[in-house]
Amino acid sequence: MRDFVIRRLIQSALLLWVVMSLTFVLVRLTPGGPEAAMLEQPNIEPADVERLRERFGLNDPLPVAYVKWLGNAVRLDFGRSYHYLRPPLDVMGERLWPTVQLGATAYAIGLLGIPLGVLAALHRGRWPDLGIRVFTVVGDAAPNWWMALVIIVVLANLTGWFPQGQGRGSPGTWFLHIIIPALILGLGGVVAFARYTRSQVLEVLGQDHVRTARAKGLTEGAVARRHVLRNALTPAITLLGGLLPVLISGAAITEAIFNWPGMGRLFLEAALTRDYPLLLAIVTMLTLATLLGTLLADLLYGFVDPRVRYR
């Protein structure tokens, strides 16, 4: 167990390092850096750009810049955002809370997929199963950012109002503003959870101990409650880690459409202005979150399923 955690932590650190290095080199090697974005501003002179390049260390040769950046990044110092002129982590900190609100609400909505999956599996082949299957296939195929657009168009035409940004003031306003983006974002989760739960429940239904339980005369309901669901639902915990990156990256588009002031939109802005320190900081932190999420999911899995052996 301890060896497993240590080995996985080392693996994760290696992966993080590779991702960080690749993004850094990629960002630094390509022409048309931040000065291209700076020069688009009318009142900036080439001399200013040269001064800024010097100040931001863009004139350092690549290996020097790399070592400097990595050394600082290990201490969570990602330099200064070109656009905000502040440390990237400070800027990200302000955007984190809205993203967490949206992500958590969406995740909670996604959990609705679990009862759907159970329902489908217990009624395999009958209408609840078929209905849920249609729902999951359609949910997979419909681009959810397009559904967001359609909702906005329909709402705007019907009521003249549609959610833009975070509602300020009363909890009611807040709810009105968060519920539609969260529904859109959570739909993917509902679909994934429902499909996963269905296959898990079906698998457990086919096992010997379920046959034994039926053979000793338990009702179907008791079999489902006592012998199937407990075994089938525990692995859903692993989805917790897997869904984390989906929620975060899905958030970029949802946030862009609904003007939600979160991390995803911050990233899009940083990409457009070529705010390298901010871009690199966001990718680094997201990769870290993904890796930790996966590790956490694996550990939880072993915690709820005693058959799992770490090696």
Add this chain to the structure above:
Amino acid sequence: MSQMASPRTDERAAGTATAATAGAMGHNLPAPPAVAQASRRAAMSVGFYRAAWYKLRRDPVTLGAAAVLGLIVLITLIAPLITEHVLHTAPERMVRGPDGRFAILQPPGVGYPLGTDDLGRDVLTRLLHAGRVSLSIGFLVAIISVVIGTAAGLVAGYLGGWVDDLVNAMIQLISNVPFLFVLIILSVLLRPDVMLLSVIFGIFSWPGTARHVRGVVLSARSLEYVTAAQVLGASSWRIMTRHILPNVANIVMVVAGFAVAGAILGESALSFLGFGVQVPLASWGNMLGGSQEMFRRAPWLVYPPGLMIFATVLCVVLVADGLRDALDPRVR
């Protein structure tokens, strides 16, 4: 993007995917389906693919989806002919209304069945041409994903050892990268054309294929005829290509379908954000890109491209799903 792109579509095969990853970590999960063994059983009766076709013929949903998909592909293939000879337009040309003036932001009407956009271009014409771009990306990505993924999964599963470790490390690396974010950085930096965009998508989508292939290869490796071939002194290359590869064909067809769907969704989302296919070249995604600013004036711009993405992806997913059922010998 899958939204995004492919990560979500991959979830569909979550059962197998988790089994493969978890298995590598020592989790106690069931072995991958014994496709190979069962296909032998089927071969004794009517032949594997004939049996699959027999099942497929009784599956109206899959057949219907395949027909609609075929229609969409056909229409986009002959799009230049349709737009030139039937609609008398071109994707970059401004159209004129009945009064002879340029038709800018006109709702659907005579001469422009789906309306015109803010530059006075015919939406239907652009929709058809955009389909060529979106579908090309979808199929290119699937090809790249299948070729790299199958090769990697095959050598990793059959040879094992350090090759397996190397492939697994690459899969780990790619699946832990925040996909959409790297994609956006890449497209800002490289300003990719359709080909390069497909290659980038392909690089992110092959690990899904490789995982599935590797799982099947691991179980096929211990089949008796493989052992027999080894005893007879066949080279690894020969065993992999002649004896193991055919086992993988089914799963690859299905995974390729999901790769197409994922790529179309991914491209459209990326282009919608303005990072994918660049104007003036139309794709279903970038046609929607500008529509958000003027949806109050021109709501008709919002529906057609999205519906096309939806219909195409739905058909691809249904066909892949139907193929999976038809090719799975355990489902009778």
